[in-house]
Amino acid sequence: MSSLSIRGVDEKLSKILKTKALNSNKSMNQYVLDLLKKSAGLEKEKKYTQEYNDLDHLFGLWSDSDFRKIQGKIDKERGIDEDLWK
Secondary structure, eight states: OOOOOOOOOOHHHHHHHHHHHHHTTOOHHHHHHHHHHHHTTOSOOOSOOOOOOTTGGGTTOOOHHHHHHHHHHHHHHTSOOGGGGO
């Protein structure tokens, strides 16, 4: 694997790249590599990357009792009916 040095990066561009890398939870090196791969056509762009937040208002509202009740129903539905598999 080779290394590449890029000279002439001004302060504004450097700050933008650092911020975007931080927001992407990536190192600066990984972020720039991803940008280069994408612009060179080596990485396909994801088609389905939309995030939905329409149920966020429900997050954290279940009590432990609610969770056990719902999880019990889910576990019951996952059970295998032995008579159906004979």
